[in-house]
Amino acid sequence: MMKCWYIIALFFILPFTTSGQNEYYFKDSSFSTGKNLIGGYHTSELVQIKVGDHLVPYSPNQIKEFGCKNGRVYISKSVPNGDSTHRVFMERLGKPGLTMYYYKQGWRRHFFIEKDSISTFELPRRSQQNQRFNKQLVELMSGCPMAANAAKLVRYSRNSMAKLISRYNGCVSKPFPYFRYGITVGYELVKQVPLQQMADLNLLNFSYEGGFIVGVFLDEPIRTSDFSFHPEAYFSQQRISRTGVFGNMDVDYISTLSGIKMPLLLRYAYPSNKIRPFANAGGIFSYNIQNINHLYESTIINNRVNIADLGPYPLVDKMQFGYSFGGGVEYRLSYRRSIFLEVRYSSVLGLAHPSSMSDSEITFLFEINI
Amino acid sequence: MVQPKDYPFVVIDKLDVMPNKYVAFHANIAYKDSLEIIDHGFVIVDVWHHNDPSKFHYVSLGILAKNLTGFNDTIYSGLEGGMKYYLRAYTKNARYTVYSNEVFFANK
Numbered sequence: 001m002m003k004c005w006y007i008i009a010l011f012f013i014l015p016f017t018t019s020g021q022n023e024y025y026f027k028d029s030s031f032s033t034g035k036n037l038i039g040g041y042h043t044s045e046l047v048q049i050k051v052g053d054h055l056v057p058y059s060p061n062q063i064k065e066f067g068c069k070n071g072r073v074y075i076s077k078s079v080p081n082g083d084s085t086h087r088v089f090m091e092r093l094g095k096p097g098l099t100m101y102y103y104k105q106g107w108r109r110h111f112f113i114e115k116d117s118i119s120t121f122e123l124p125r126r127s128q129q130n131q132r133f134n135k136q137l138v139e140l141m142s143g144c145p146m147a148a149n150a151a152k153l154v155r156y157s158r159n160s161m162a163k164l165i166s167r168y169n170g171c172v173s174k175p176f177p178y179f180r181y182g183i184t185v186g187y188e189l190v191k192q193v194p195l196q197q198m199a200d201l202n203l204l205n206f207s208y209e210g211g212f213i214v215g216v217f218l219d220e221p222i223r224t225s226d227f228s229f230h231p232e233a234y235f236s237q238q239r240i241s242r243t244g245v246f247g248n249m250d251v252d253y254i255s256t257l258s259g260i261k262m263p264l265l266l267r268y269a270y271p272s273n274k275i276r277p278f279a280n281a282g283g284i285f286s287y288n289i290q291n292i293n294h295l296y297e298s299t300i301i302n303n304r305v306n307i308a309d310l311g312p313y314p315l316v317d318k319m320q321f322g323y324s325f326g327g328g329v330e331y332r333l334s335y336r337r338s339i340f341l342e343v344r345y346s347s348v349l350g351l352a353h354p355s356s357m358s359d360s361e362i363t364f365l366f367e368i369n370i
Numbered sequence: 371m372v373q374p375k376d377y378p379f380v381v382i383d384k385l386d387v388m389p390n391k392y393v394a395f396h397a398n399i400a401y402k403d404s405l406e407i408i409d410h411g412f413v414i415v416d417v418w419h420h421n422d423p424s425k426f427h428y429v430s431l432g433i434l435a436k437n438l439t440g441f442n443d444t445i446y447s448g449l450e451g452g453m454k455y456y457l458r459a460y461t462k463n464a465r466y467t468v469y470s471n472e473v474f475f476a477n478k
Contacts, residue, residue: 243373252372252379254400296381296471305377309471 025049025066027058038068044088044103047074060087077101077120079110091158094165098140102158111161113140125156141168149335150176159224174271175332177221177228182369184215189362190238192255192316200295200310201357203251204242208362211238215260217367219267230267230280233260237290250298257316259288263324263346274332281325284346286359288318316357317350328365340367372401377466380410382459384442387475390451396442397459397470399434405463407434410441413469417454434461452478 024033025047039048039055047066048055060076066089067073073092078085090101090112101112101120111133114120123133137151147168153176154164160178167176189208194201215234222228237258244251265282293315297308326344333339342365350356372379384396395412411430419425431443441459449455455477459470 241373243375250375254372294381298379298468300377300466303466305466305468307379307381307469307471309381 023067023069026064027062035069038066042066042074042089044090044105047089060089063089075101077112079112079122093158093162094169097169098165100161100165102161104158109156109158111156115140137164144168144171146173147171153178153336155179157224163224173273175269175273175276176335177224177226179221180219180338180369182217182367184213184217184232184234184365184367186213186234186363186365187211188213188236188238188364190240191360192240192357193360194357200251200297201253201315203246204244204253206242208360209238209240211236213261213363213365219369222266226269226271228267228269230265230282231262232265233262235259236261248300250296250300252294252296252298253315254292254294254296255316256290256292257288258290259286261286263344265324269330276330276332276338277327278330278340278342279325279327280342280344282323284322284324284348286320286322286348288316288320291316291318317352319351320348320359321351322346322348322359326363326365336369338369340365342367374403375401376403377468378402378405378407378461378463380459380461380468380470382457382470382473385457385473385475387477389476389478390449392444392446393449393455393457393475393477394442394444395457395459395473396440398440399438399461402439403463405465406436407461407463409460409462410434411460412443413458413460414445415456416450417456420456449477452476 022033022035023037024031025037037050039050041048046057046059047063048057049063063076065073065075074089075092076087077090078087088103090103093100093102099114101114103110111123112120113123123136125133127136133156134152134154137154138148141147141151147164150164150167154160155178163177166172167174187210189210191208192206194206213234213236215232217230217232220229235258238255240253240255242253261284263282263284265280267278267280269276269278295310295315297310299306324344324346326342328340328342330338330340344363344365346361346363347358348361349358378399379401380397380399382395383398386394409430409432411428413426413428415426431441434441455475457473457475461468
């Protein structure tokens with residue numbers, strides 16, 4: 001169990017690792033480079049530069065360009081401000097080829113496009129003709145059909161735009177990460193596993209029993225990478241019946257469970273074009289709306305059968321929590337639509353009563369985004 | 371839902387008690403074998419005589435129709451106010467008499 005959690009934790013940490021680079025800045029006609037030159041805090045209006053042991057704030061009128069250790073480059077550029085102009089630091093997204101500049105003022109994001117170092121123009125979320133930014137990007141990127149398709153999916157956010165520009169400049173033929181949601185259907189095999197304290201249940205031979213599931217999913221790319229947060233919520237129903245015969249005694253376990261299961265997964269999808277293999281892992285939470293469980297003992301003596309209900313202790317908890325992992329393939333029907341086939345293993349345990357049954361689940365899933 | 375057996379498997383799955391007015395129950399025959407149920411009904415005893423079979427009060431409801439997988443009944447009279455009772459349903463075929471799980475209720 002611990003090993004499983006360790007692997008899942010590692011899976012979560014991997015996409016957030018970054019590599020270090022030297023920092024630099026241009027001031028007047030001088031160029032300085034080194035480690036820890038740029039302070040951690042900078043905005044579109046100022047950057048802190050280390051001078052001696054102190055961090056000194058500089059404005060876009062004083063610094064022409066600076067680069068941070070995470071590889072991001074900021075250029076001082078003038079933008080319209082009423083009838084005049086003023087300078088701001090803009091992050092450069094993509095070069096050479098089509099270059100995009102980005103800065104954020106308050107909550108408002110600004111993107112500027114520079115093509116072949118000739119003209120720079122702002123790309124508003126909606127143009128004055130009420131045209132969405134995606135449409136403008138599609139026209140701009142018509143020379144690379146893959147990027148033009150990606151431009152239909154891009155978000156008005158820094159990470160999404162940066163990814164799009166790099167895809168366009170290399171005319172890279174890879175699936176573009178974007179937010180998706182859709183329908184999940186599947187078949188679930190559940191095996192209940194009694195814990196040691198429940199002696200009568202341990203007499204029974206539990207095996208996998210099946211039931212259909214139906215639900216919805218979301219898939220939100222993490223920092224516009226091939227990793228995504230993939231939560232699901234699906235309805236599942238199980239009817240389980242087990243019998244054991246021990247001399248003149250029959251033991252019957254009958255369980256009817258129906259409820260909502262919510263896996264919260266981290267998914268990695270290999271960025272191939274038509275067929276994308278993927279793997280996911282994470283936690284799963286189950287809420288059993290209907291939770292009827294009985295354990296009966298029937299004693300047969302001289303053609304007389306006495307049935308005893310060994311309840312009413314809770315055999316299965318209303319709320320269960322566990323881990324889940326699986327893998328499958330995504331088949332891309334178009335630039336926007338895909339179907340997903342997956343096999344997943346999950347294990348859940350009761351939250352409130354540690355002595356309750358645990359579940360092992362093997363789920364065969366079919367998903368389509370809409 | 372219950373795995374096949376060679377006797378009709380009967381359990382009380384619903385009990386509705388309105389003290390001093392009525393007690394209603396439903397018995398579910400979770401597995402019914404091919405033999406006809408020649409008698410069905412319930413057994414009731416008060417809490418003081420739970421271990422004395424001679425005090426058990428049997429109520430027969432007769433032959434059970436072949437298409438039925440359960441039965442219910444309501445007791446309107448004969449229960450003492452403030453007393454606690456045990457109730458079981460039963461089914462009988464040519465080979466076995468089966469007594470369901472026991473349910474307990476207070477008539478107050």
